[in-house]
Amino acid sequence: MLPAATVQSLMRADHGDPFAVLGLQGPDEDGAWWLRALLPGAQRVWAVAAEDGRALAELQRIPGSELFEGTVVGPTERFAYRWRVDWGSAQSELDDPYRFAPLLGELDLWLLAEGTHQRPFQALGAHPVVVDGVQGVRFAVWAPNARRVSVVGEFNHWDGRRHPMRLRRECGVWELFIPAVAEGALYKFELLDAQGAVVLRADPYAFAAELRPGTASRVAAPPPAAPVSPARAAANAFDAPMSIYEVHLGSWRRADGGRWLTYRELARELVPYAAGLGFTHLELLPVHEHPFDGSWGYQPTGLYAPTSRFGSPQDFKFFVDAAHEAGLGVILDWVPGHFPTDAFALARFDGTHLFEHADPREGFHPDWNTLIYNFGRAEVSNFLIGNALYWLERFGVDGLRVDAVASMLYRDYSRAQGEWLPNRHGGRENLEAVEFLRRMNHVVGTERPGAVTIAEESTAWPGVSRPPGGDALHGLGFHYKWNMGWMHDTLSYLGRESVHRPWHHDQLRFGFMYAWNENFILPLSHDEVVHGKRSLLGRMPGDDWQRFANLRAGYGWMWAHPGKKLLFMGGEIAQEREWNFEGSLDWHLLEHGPNAARHAGVQRLVRDLNAVVRHFGALHRRDVDPCGFEWIRHHDKEHAVFAFQRRDDQGGVVVAVANFTPVVRHGWRLGVPCAGTWREVINTDLAVYGGSGVANGERVAEAVPCDGLPFSIAMDIAPLATQLWAPAP
Template sequence: MSKPVEVFSLFTDFDISLFRSGKHYRLYEKFGSQTVFLNGRQGVYFAVWAPNAKKVSVVGNFNGWNPHSHELFVRWDESGIWEGVIFNIGIGELYKYSIETHQGDILEKSDPFALVMEVPPKTASMVSTTWYQWKDEKWMRNRNEHNRLDRPIAVYELHLGSWIRDPHESERLLTYREIAEKLVPYVKSMGFTHVELMPIMEHPYYPSWGYQITGYFAATSRYGTPQELMYLIEQLHKQDIGVILDWVPSHFPGDAHGLYRFDGSALYEHEDMRKGFHPDWKSYIFNYGRNEVRSFLISNALFWLDRYHIDGLRVDAVASMLYLDYSRNAGEWEPNEFGGRENLEAVHFIKEFNEAVYVNYPDVQTIAEESTSWPGVCKPTYDNGLGFGMKWMMGWMHDTLNYFKEDPINRQYHHDKLTFSSVYAFHEHFMLPLSHDEVVYGKHSLINKMAGDEWQKFANLRALYLYMYTFSGTKLMFMGGEFGQLGEWNVNQSLDWHLISEAPHKGLMSYVKGLNTLYKNEPALYEKAFSAEGFEWLEMGDTQQSIFAYIRKGHDKHNDVVVVINMTPVVREHYRLGVPSSGNWEVIFNSDELNYYGSGVSVGNIKSEAKHWMNKDNSITLTLPPLGGLVLKLTT
């Protein structure tokens, strides 16, 4: 008679050595629930790390959730891994781990490596698979051409459950497949190069937006199965659209079924709450000094790149990881061994994460949401950097939005808010974000941050977007910004898509589409996006008229473009602008066109004269539209 659980292991001695040293980056191939076929019988192999447990068993529907029925075996090698095979169960089986602590408590925990979890508020894990017959070979083969830092990268950030919902059942979340039918053609038509999905890992509390994760390896079941998510990603790839995921290695919630005190001890988090508790989010901070925890997190990062063909990871809240005193008062944090505020264990983890990603997937990108002036975020680790591919330019975002909130009559006193970022723009590989964080919690939607009446608000937003798309760096826009969503983002409802039938919103949508086309068609706007050689101010001191002018440069000087933006509602006639070459200059983009809901002001004659201006030997005279800008290019 066979035992309820039989001894078996997927771990080799080498696996255990790598795991315990923090160097095993494919733990998802070993841990969790894996279907196996042994001695002519089908079963499921379970493996879980719980080094401080007294006893671990698997409970589920198959045994009436009885913690005494199917006990796992602890390995002899002091790795803290419990494992074993249960036969006659398979795909679709619900289960948890029942963990008895040395204090006599019984904990029921979801599997940290579960591939699927029940739809919240239920919390059981499910035996599943990530097998999928991918059909995105062309994208994967040529992905580097889309992800390189000298290519256009215009990201559309979205939250899957509130981008769009069924108009007939507003409470119902669409499935990954239903979203694919609408999202893929929309993003393609708008011209974005990538989408960034806010966290899709399983999370119990929907209003956390996915940033409080309990199932790091489980795509949320709210929208369907892993294979349906893979279908969405595949369809985006077929249209040459990359997929970036938000990834949260900074903290996790204290839900009873999650990682918190997993085996009765502080296993994934720090025991010392000066390091282990996040005061802002009331969550728990990973213990980056523990080798097994680093293996868990880096394995998770590579899991999404491997199994889901993800093209980039945007790492959330990096600043909170780097500083021991982040959001803490004096006495609430402990300095590092050198007396500093830097979290040296987190720095080591971040470097190791980036090295592992780029060694295994050199054609993807990692992007840091890092809000401080930490040096070398995008430098290689061998040059003492953190090793990220890009970094969100948070200072640019805040300064720019503060500028556009000002009444145009006062902008002459805030001119430096738009010029200051050029001082440090090339210290990192910056992405210019207009993200979800800026349109919630009373901050207003982007359109309602703008000064003036309705026409001026839309003109201001067009001017902002022109500045964003023509300034150095890659681009990110949160959903709804492309058509002027009026209300703040609400995670529990769809965007206000009915607005796009109204002229101002329809015009703005056409405008963003035009900007994406301009950006992708003009090499000067992306080839040297992270180099000072790609940007030159023509006019940065015209505070009285609030006019800005600059040149963007690519590898070929014949592709250079000149940008001039008038940040007041006054038409500026006969405005003289220095240009880098003589000849006929063509307006290749005008934010004031009538089909963009602009005023249609005529620009005038733009043949250059041999008149020295703005440190250039040649110049042109223009009529600058109100709250508008022009992009010009030499034609002869």
């Protein structure tokens, strides 16, 4: 007979070791096996043999409780059994979760405790499995300071008394196998936390979640590992063309009635659209589950769960596969720097600062009112690095763009003096974050070769896209870095009236001073078309003709410039207004209104620029190599004209000429590196793009030295335009 204190502890759901008293216990000194079940609502309970259903014993209710117990005499070894339960209005047979042995193996426990389990998602979370021939779900959660953890969900009336878990003290993980739970079931973990409070938490490792405002996790089998495609790996190489279309899935296009498109609908509409425009990659704003639409996904609460806004994890995998079939890589925005304070998520998860720093000078982000991961804690670092590998391996995505890296690298980021703590050397660098990023990049590079990592890093931190070096702070191991300086300087220059541009010539030249210090991506991203910054077209000065011409010239300059390209959705149709995450892009601009032809012309130009960059190796093969670039003319401030040549490693060459004034330059002589016929392969002023039509076609290079080159072309330079020239085949 159980002691009264134990019975009451079980009924209060504050017993920390349910496997010590529930299920099959014994045998005792008399050779009797004790069977105990906690079944709220049951009227009578029998133990029956699992193999044939024969009755073994009727259990008796312990007075004043919902606990039942009985004995079986005779067996010399543990035996399999089930419960037959009379609920009053019906009967059922149940497999008892407390008859099953521990599930996590010694190696898993060791690696989880050490924080070196490269795939912790294989051990933690909710996994549909078969144990001893019984179908069910294995639940496991890291909560080392909780006094008790239970699985609650639709399958047990959200009652924390029914399924308390077993603590694996070696690593602070609680586990339980619950038979008969089906995929799709909603669940949470109910914790009696370190402070004695009963709290409900979503599963940090949940592979699916319910749609907001619901906050429960959903049982889902993780997708099987996706093999690395040689074609996809080659598309991510430094010498491959990379033109990225950045997309917020919820506002790219809406269906009738304003509803979101599903992942499968996006596979049918977004994928062929981006591929048809010649983009090589899609970059998706975060698809992690998140409660607040206005965060755009940058405040995730379900880092392992594709947001249910657009469908299931299988639907998201369908989208990725469709993109690959169309020749598009998929890059995900990834948010390992901070997380929201929502009570159902990670904040004070087990009653302690488990995932975050305890001191707000380290653990609270003042800009976003979010919490900062404790990168120095091995289990937290393991959680995040495992997540990176999860998206790359299980969904087959091709890369991760890491958000807000600068906020991770500096302890004083956006903090006044006295509001931050220095590192162990007294400096402002976050040494733990540096080590985390290096380890993450190493794991991705070794476990998923061909995938890329990209840093959104807005400072001059050295070696972001370089391997770790001798200096403890140099080299983070990313493949690429967003070139934020180029973006700010270029948009600032293009936003000036052309008459003022001669006094700001260095804004376009300066980027070439550091263009190869990192492996750069040139971003015109979502951040540049919100919060009062206006759309890209809205930033352009002048009348309608000049605004569109400036934008087209800027795109030509960007696509000619060394570095991979990224354009946020809407930029390709010259969106007039700022991006609105609650609506759709203004697709009607392509067909209606006084500037419909100009909007369509910008779209056609983007398509043609992508095609030219793909076709000419000189425009992509040496993006990260200074040997692929040489100025032809950069000092002509008076006319705001720039010219340079791009070369590849196979003898290919393209010459770019940009005129950032509305003046046509007739008979302009420009040096070129070789003789023969040259043809204009892009001219952003062509009439088909909405321009004035100042074109050249083909010109023969004459043996007239110019700009330090032995040959030259007399050309007409179009107004507010970028022109690309290549030797005729």
